[in-house]
Amino acid sequence: MLQNGNYEAIFSRIPIYIEYLKTYEEEYISATIIANSLGLGEVQVRKDLAKISFGGKPKIGYEVKSLLDDLSSYMGFDKLTKAVIVGMGRLGEALFHYLGFDRINLKIVAAFDVCDKYNSLDEFKSICEKHNVKIGIITVPEESAQATADLMVSSGIKAIWNFSSSSLKVPNNILVKNENMANSLSVLIRLMNNL
Amino acid sequence: MLQNGNYEAIFSRIPIYIEYLKTYEEEYISATIIANSLGLGEVQVRKDLAKISFGGKPKIGYEVKSLLDDLSSYMGFDKLTKAVIVGMGRLGEALFHYLGFDRINLKIVAAFDVCDKYNSLDEFKSICEKHNVKIGIITVPEESAQATADLMVSSGIKAIWNFSSSSLKVPNNILVKNENMANSLSVLIRLMNNL
DNA sequence: TGTATATCGATAAAGATATATCGATATAAC
DNA sequence: GTTATATCGATATATCTTTATCGATATACA
Numbered sequence A, B: 001m002l003q004n005g006n007y008e009a010i011f012s013r014i015p016i017y018i019e020y021l022k023t024y025e026e027e028y029i030s031a032t033i034i035a036n037s038l039g040l041g042e043v044q045v046r047k048d049l050a051k052i053s054f055g056g057k058p059k060i061g062y063e064v065k066s067l068l069d070d071l072s073s074y075m076g077f078d079k080l081t082k083a084v085i086v087g088m089g090r091l092g093e094a095l096f097h098y099l100g101f102d103r104i105n106l107k108i109v110a111a112f113d114v115c116d117k118y119n120s121l122d123e124f125k126s127i128c129e130k131h132n133v134k135i136g137i138i139t140v141p142e143e144s145a146q147a148t149a150d151l152m153v154s155s156g157i158k159a160i161w162n163f164s165s166s167s168l169k170v171p172n173n174i175l176v177k178n179e180n181m182a183n184s185l186s187v188l189i190r191l192m193n194n195l
Numbered sequence C: 001t002g003t004a005t006a007t008c009g010a011t012a013a014a015g016a017t018a019t020a021t022c023g024a025t026a027t028a029a030c
Numbered sequence D: 001g002t003t004a005t006a007t008c009g010a011t012a013t014a015t016c017t018t019t020a021t022c023g024a025t026a027t028a029c030a
Helices: A009-022 A031-038 A042-052 A064-075 A090-097 A099-104 A121-131 A142-154 A181-194 B009-022 B031-038 B042-052 B064-075 B090-097 B099-104 B121-131 B142-154 B181-194
Strands: A081-086 A106-112 A135-138 A159-162 A175-178 B081-086 B106-112 B135-138 B159-162 B175-178
Touching: A009 A031, A009 A042, A009 A064, A009 B181, A031 A042, A042 A064, A064 B181, A081 A090, A081 A121, A081 A142, A090 A106, A090 B090, A099 A106, A099 B181, A106 A121, A106 B181, A121 A142, A135 A142, A135 B181, A142 A159, A159 B181, A175 B181, A181 B009, A181 B064, A181 B099, A181 B106, A181 B135, A181 B159, A181 B175, B009 B031, B009 B042, B009 B064, B031 B042, B042 B064, B081 B090, B081 B121, B081 B142, B090 B106, B099 B106, B106 B121, B121 B142, B135 B142, B142 B159
Parallel strands: A081 A106, A081 A135, A135 A159, A159 A175, B081 B106, B081 B135, B135 B159, B159 B175
Antiparallel strands: none
16 A cells, blocks of 8 residues: 555656656757756756666767657556546546646546536446546545545555545555645645745 | 655655544554554654654553644644635636645635636735735646746745646745646556556 | 767765664553 | 563664766767
């Protein structure tokens, strides 16, 4: 069970490189330019890229096109990933309509809520199995979070993106990433007060 | 400039401890119980607590009440922090109405948008200065993100919570925490595909 | 052709974070 | 009172992450 892990810091930088490279017009780019543009260290960028892509050339840098391909497939953006979302309050709505998921080739195939404007939870398992859904997004109130997680696990979901403030209990082979908004903001506040 | 930093991993665990402790009914609690309940290592919990609070007692543990006080004030939850939000699309709306910010003693004092249902950006600086706002939340489309950040910096804001996918350029003394939803989810997808 | 320079990759060092081990101590049970 | 045990805090070790250093190489230019 992954609880808010900082595992593999590199994973969180690759999408940033990808975003930046998409805006870059030249044929080649150096680690130095990427680093300076994104406020990172150039050795770190070079190391990240070396881990994923074939070599850049001294004095020239990396070919942007093939670098983009390599980074994207490393992150799995070349394959469609399917998700479902449970809890269609304001946050659920916002995520459901969020356009940025296209970029990472993620599709939210169904939205569930007790309100009958959305799919009913009775259909949850069958819909997930039919679409072979691997990602579950939880945006329900705290008191229903664990039950939602249990339903997801029993419906074959492998990774949960949890916006509730509950600590979910799930089996060992299920990933949980907690994305509690208040906690996340509080880290920023703490850092700010430190200065 | 903090770009999505994992600085001080401990900062991100404290709010989780706090949440958990609030639900705990006994007078004393041990690091072992906290660790097992949250899926963390007990040495890690003990170390975190030792850094912030006064000693626990062998065989007994820590007094829940004073532990909660110490952790809360360490995170700055004992003081009111004020924020403003710019960009009242679905995500902006969701954050503006999000109830969880009470827990961390954060108040969003104003919401801005080009649409006239909200405060106008013309009033941005004066409102921020009047309320001594230190935190700015950016939920605008990518193309207006940098301009919004510039406005925030020139209005005395010290820390920016950036939901756009742009990499913002800000002065050195300004904190930026990027909270790009797609990037964040893509880390989960990558971890899942690793297994 | 030779020299200067930007850049790479590799290796080493430093820093941050997490885990393991162990003696000390407060309570409980005998 | 003695012994057993849960727990603490401290120290040591391991792992992960970032930063520094340096020789090698591809191009540009005199």
